[in-house]
Amino acid sequence: MKFMHQPAKVRDFTEVDSSDARFLIEFLDKANSLSTFQSAKPAITQRLNLNPGSNWIDVGCGTGDDTISISQSHTPNGSAVGVDISHAMVREAGERAARESAANVSFRxxxxxxxxxxxxxxxxxxxxRVLFHVADRGKAVDEMxxxxxxxxAIVGMEVDGGSTIIDHPNHQLTQKITxxxxxxxxxGWAGRExxxxxxxxxxxxxxxxxxxVILDFEWFNMVIGAELESSEFHSGVPEIALWWDDLRAxxxxxxxxxxxxxxIVRGTKPVL
Ligand SMILES: C[S@@+](CC[C@H](N)C(=O)[O-])C[C@H]1O[C@@H](n2cnc3c(N)ncnc32)[C@H](O)[C@@H]1O
Known part of the structure; x- marks a missing residue:
């Protein structure tokens, strides 16, 4: 066995400050470095219809990397605000903005x-990838x-957990795990909603x-490892170790x- 130990779960993005924020920051850095995520970012940005003087908001900005880079490339004469529920993420984003001398970006x-x-x-x-972690998604969209x-323009990009596929010989257990x-x-169904x-x-x-999105094994382990390690899941599913060994093989x-x-879903706020 087994999993490389992971100090936090995906579900912890709902409350980063009560979890291992450092790991969750690494998790985001790893995800955002994958070409499979990088390739979606231009489509998200293009749908915002920004011009150099636009004033825009990034809700659930995480480490702020996207807020900073979009601001530098698309709104050099405007301003961008990144908002996140986590103090640790806001602190990290602020430090990154300072390192980049990104003057027209702020975080709160x-x-x-x-x-x-x-x-x-x-x-x-x-x-x-924010509403995936929010219970009242309707209220969040109301606010956006x-x-x-x-x-x-209002642009969201959300994962749909129900679309996950894993090539594994044990179909039944794979379905149970996903x-x-x-x-x-x-x-978990934010994408389709x-x-x-x-x-x-x-x-x-x-x-x-x-x-x-195509997952590499390292990030897959970050996504799934801690959840499978948890006693609540393990105790219900004893063959989980064999399932993981097959995947590692x-x-x-x-x-x-x-x-x-x-x-990636885009809409325009009506002009009344
Ligand atoms: C998976 S991360 C995505 C971060 C960033 N948008 C990106 O693509 O790298 C989700 C972020 O949403 C934040 N978050 C979760 N619930 C939130 C809420 N109710 N309001 C604002 N931010 C929230 C988390 O703290 C985390 O930084």
């Missing part, structure tokens, strides 16, 4: 479901719409673009294959 602590900003304050709003000006992973987070959440709230010109032979699909 705040909850996506109660954004600390005026109505119509921003030209555009983005949230990448509220703080965006009429005519502004179901468990999906149920372990606050919004997002188009409805936008349309129900009257956003216009809603577009939906699927993007499938596949990786050793260059045959590991796992993906999930994310959805």
């Amino acid at each position: 602590q705040g909850d996506a479901t109660h954004l600390p900003f005026e109505t119509n304050a921003f030209d555009a709003c983005r949230a990448e 719409i509220r703080v965006t000006r009429p005519g502004g 179901d468990h992973m999906t149920e372990s987070v606050a919004g 997002l188009p409805r959440l936008y349309r129900e709230r009257g956003l216009e010109d809603v577009t939906v673009t699927p993007h499938t 596949a990786e050793g032979r260059g045959l590991f294959f796992s993906t999930f699909t994310t959805f």
